[in-house]
Amino acid sequence: MYIANAGLFVKDLExxxxxxxxxxxxxxxxxxxxxxxxxxxxxxDLGDGARIELMTKxxxxxTPKDPNRTGFAHVAIRVPSREKLNEVxxxxxxxxxxxxxxPSSREGNGECRVVTFEDIVLEVSYKDTxxxxxxxxxxxFVKDLExxxxxxxxxxxxxxxxxxxxxxxxxxxxxxNVGDGAKLELMTKxxxxxQPKEWNRTGxxxxxxxxxSREKLNEVxxxxxxxxxxxxxxPKGNEGRECRVVTFEDNILEVAVEAGx
Numbered sequence: 001m002y003i004a005n006a007g008l009f010v011k012d013l014e015x016x017x018x019x020x021x022x023x024x025x026x027x028x029x030x031x032x033x034x035x036x037x038x039x040x041x042x043x044x045d046l047g048d049g050a051r052i053e054l055m056t057k058x059x060x061x062x063t064p065k066d067p068n069r070t071g072f073a074h075v076a077i078r079v080p081s082r083e084k085l086n087e088v089x090x091x092x093x094x095x096x097x098x099x100x101x102x103p104s105s106r107e108g109n110g111e112c113r114v115v116t117f118e119d120i121v122l123e124v125s126y127k128d129t130x131x132x133x134x135x136x137x138x139x140x141f142v143k144d145l146e147x148x149x150x151x152x153x154x155x156x157x158x159x160x161x162x163x164x165x166x167x168x169x170x171x172x173x174x175x176x177n178v179g180d181g182a183k184l185e186l187m188t189k190x191x192x193x194x195q196p197k198e199w200n201r202t203g204x205x206x207x208x209x210x211x212x213s214r215e216k217l218n219e220v221x222x223x224x225x226x227x228x229x230x231x232x233x234x235p236k237g238n239e240g241r242e243c244r245v246v247t248f249e250d251n252i253l254e255v256a257v258e259a260g261x
Contacts, residue, residue, distance in 0.1 A: 001156060001179035001216075004256070005043065006075045006138050007053040007206040010118055011062045016054045017042050019117045023088055024077060026052065046077065050135040050182050055205065062202045065119045070143055070194045070249050072204035073187065074113070076123035076136040085110055085126040092116070118202050137175065138207050139185040142249055143194045148186045149174050151248045155220055156209060158184065178209065197250045206244070208254040217241070217257050 010016040020026035026044040029051060033040045041055040052075070067073075079085050086106050092099070092114050100121075103110030111125035125136065142148040152158035158176040161183055165172045173187040184207075199205075211217050221234055224245050232244040232252075242256035 001209065001211050003050050003135075003138060003178055003182045003184065004208040004210045004254075005051040005053045006072070006135065006204060007055055007208065007254070008075075008120060009055050009057075009060050009200075009202050009205045010120075011056065011060055011202055012118070013040055013042065013054055013056040016117060017044065020044050020046070020052060020054075023091065024079070046135055048134045052135070053208070057200075059200045060202060061198075061200060062118055063198070065121075065203055066193070066195070067121075068141075068189075068191045068193060070141050070192055071197055071251060072138065072207065073141045074121040074123050074139040075204065076125065076139065076182075076185070078130050078134050078136045079124060079126050082107060082110065082126045085112075085124060088112075088124050120203065135182045137183040137185045138204075139187055140207075140251060141187050141189075141192050143188065143192060144249070145172055145174065145186060145188040148248060149176065152176055152178065152184060152186075155223065156211075194249060197246075197252075199252075206252040206254055208256065210256055212257075214238075214241075214257050217243070217255060220255050 008016065024046055026046050029043045029045045031042055037057065039055070039057045041053055044052045044054060046052060079088065089102055089112050098115040100113040102112040109127050111123060113121065113123045116122050140148065156178055158178045161175045161177045163174055169189065171187070171189045173185055176184040176186060178184050211220065221243050224247070230246040234243040235241060242254060244252065244254045247253050
């Protein structure tokens with residue numbers, strides 16, 4: 001079981017593809033399009049690890065992102081060298097992107113958190129213990145931190161990797177292991193507001209989790225129904241392999257048997 005991708009709705013699909021190609025050397029894995037719905041997407045490989053799914057459709061609106069609202073907050077990407085991190089930071093500055101923070105030194109391990117194209121927040125870092133280019137985690141702001149932890153433990157067997165807290169800022173987080181691949185970062189702070197999610201707005205739209213058997217997928221779907229979660233779709237018969245569901249605090253998850261994206 002692992003995090004398979006993070007899905008981003010964008011207005012400029014070609015621009016988003018070029019961004020990830022230019023900054024991170026991402027490669028197009030494949031396209032998935034629904035011409036009848038005017039839905040188009042690129043699934044991009046970042047190397048070793050999960051993929052980024054870039055999506056667009058005519059009704060997508062590029063609205064301002066409130067940094068203090070619940071929902072998917074960031075995607076974290078590891079780069080393979082400190083030189084690559086410095087290059088990315090320099091280019092972010094050249095393009096006038098807003099930094100929440102960046103390293104104080106240009107040597108050793110480091111991380112930046114930046115508002116990038118169409119206000120998507122990325123964390124980009126280098127750690128000498130994790131040299132491969134990959135998606136390191138997906139971050140979700142929640143009102144109920146303990147409830148979010150319990151959700152991922154109960155449904156997917158996630159385990160706590162470590163906690164990261166800033167007591168002076170009243171910022172608390174759990175970094176959860178979800179099998180192989182990227183981690184899930186659950187975060188909260190007092191100013192977070194649980195606002196309704198608009199499904200047709202730009203930004204990080206969903207996280208996709210792969211489970212290792214159809215039996216596990218069936219179990220997850222059954223429990224989603226028991227809790228009254230809203231389904232966009234679910235498998236029809238034994239051939240279907242994926243569901244897309246509005247879950248806790250209106251966060252959208254795609255859950256599928258290990259295959260495809």
